[in-house]
Amino acid sequence: MTATIPPGIEDWAHLPGPAAVLDAVHTRARRGHRTETGTLTTLALTAEQRRQVALLLGTRWELTGKPVRLQDLAAKLSEHHLTVLGLVEALHGRRIEPDRAHRDRAQAEAASERERAAAHLVSAGVSASAVEQWLADPGLPRPGSGALQSLAEQVASVIARLRTTGRGTRLAQLAADTVHDAHALDADRLLGRGVARLLAIVHGLPRPQRAGRAWRAAWAGAGVVCDGVSSRVLALNLPLTGESPAARLCAAALGEPVWLTLRSLAGNWTAPAVDVFVCENPTIVEAVADALGPSCPPLVCTDGIASGAALDLLAWLTAAGCTIHARADFDPAGFTIADQVLSVAPGALSWRFDTRTYANECGLSVPHGTSGDLATAVQELRLAYDHARIPVHEERVLGLLLSDLTAETDVSD
Incomplete structure (x- = not known):
């Protein structure tokens, strides 16, 4: 007292x-x-x-x-x-409480919580070595507040449930049956990421960072099927070949924008090493489809922040040898989209996504970047945007984009 x-x-x-x-x-x-x-x-x-x-x-x-x-x-x-x-x-x-005593007590509490978290997972049948790897994941709550133990208890309950479900169980169904929330195991939930990353460790798979290929592979290792139709990407004239639904859809809809889902992109397909242009807004795709139709170069639209389907498609196209030319709105969300594209296509080039175009649209006098690579262009644009704070939507440069695609069509002809 x-x-x-x-x-x-x-x-x-x-x-x-x-x-x-x-x-x-x-x-x-x-x-x-x-x-x-x-x-x-x-x-x-x-x-x-x-x-x-x-x-x-x-x-x-x-x-x-x-x-x-x-x-x-x-x-x-x-x-x-x-x-x-x-x-x-x-x-x-x-x-x-003296700082040293506070630190010692906090460390002891953290170590104790970490041990309790590990015990929950081991009791659910996870190997001690896999648990140690999982506990080292930087995306987990820091031990000491009780959040790590709570997460481990929930993860253990999901793992235990997986042992009683048959292969082919759908992710939303598993979430609803286990924690009475069909979205509890989504990629934007801590529990979903926690379970997926543990499953990846158990099955020797890459660590999932988003709802993409690694995410689906981790769940598939445990016999769980992820939703393949909610995530989608808009495409025009993609020259996909193979037996996948996406390849058949693209071939049947030449000159017409088509929505591709993760489900349709599954299966065997490939593409020639061509130039692929990437934009953010569907209006661009509609306009160039009206103007150029089947002669328009391959075009992919992220429709805002890129979905898993968009990023997977760009990753596969990059692996096939395609050169990615990307752009988005001149605003913070657009810079995020560019970063997303770079995460799956590190060598992507800038498509009118540079300080010269930005300055011309804003009537500003800012240093004009000359680099064609997207990574450098984004760095320069961020500096210019921080100075001007004027967003510019890509619909304002539609004429320039259409001119580029028309010129590309003339060259290919």
Whole structure:
């Protein structure tokens, strides 16, 4: 329990001068230093603050100009049945724990929670080595708050459920049956990522970072089927060949924009090493389809922030040797889309996504970037945008984009 402060002492303690003294004592206590003896040599007080402190320590001390000695303060407070530390703790309403003791206790609590989390997973049948790998994942809650143990308990319940379900169980069904929330195992949920990354470790697969190929592979290793129709991407004139539904759809819809889902992109398909253009907004695709039809170069539209289907498609096209020319709106979301494209196509080129185009549309005078690679263009654009703060949607440069695609068509002809 903390001490009771007499009203007069409490009023004194809240004055600026005494408050500064007691704050210095609080710091000493946290650092494990003495609080009843010693001198506050580094504490600088104004004349008015010294006068306020002297209301307790006396005028003689004020006139000496010397720093506060804690033993003098302790002697005065003892007349009110208080210690210096007792007064500070009473003012804060709690015991002061030295920083070192706090760190030691926090580390002990974290280690204990980590052990409890591991025990839950091992009891669900996960090997100790896999659990250790999982606990090292940087995407998990830090141990010590109880969040890691709570997550491990939920992950263990899902793992245990998987042992009783047949292959072919759908992810949403598994989530609904296990935690009564059909979206609980989605890629944007901590539980979904936690289970998927553990399954990836167990089956020796790459760590899933998003709802893409690695994500589906991790769940497939446990016999779980992910939704393949919600994630989609808009395409025009993609020269896909093979037996996959996506290849058949593209061949049947030459000159017409077509939505491809993850489900349709499954199976065997390939593409020749051609130039593929990437935009953000469906309006661009409609406009060039109207203008160029079947002669338009291959075009992919992310339709805003790129979906798993869009990123998987671009990754596969890149692996097939296609050159990706990408762009988006000149705004923070557009820069995010460009980063997404670069994550699956590191060598992507910029398509009118540069400071020259941005400056011309805004009527600004900013340094014009000359690099054709998307990564450098995005860096330059971020600097220009931070300076101007003017968003420019790609529909404003539709004429330029159509001109580029028309020129590309003429070259290929």
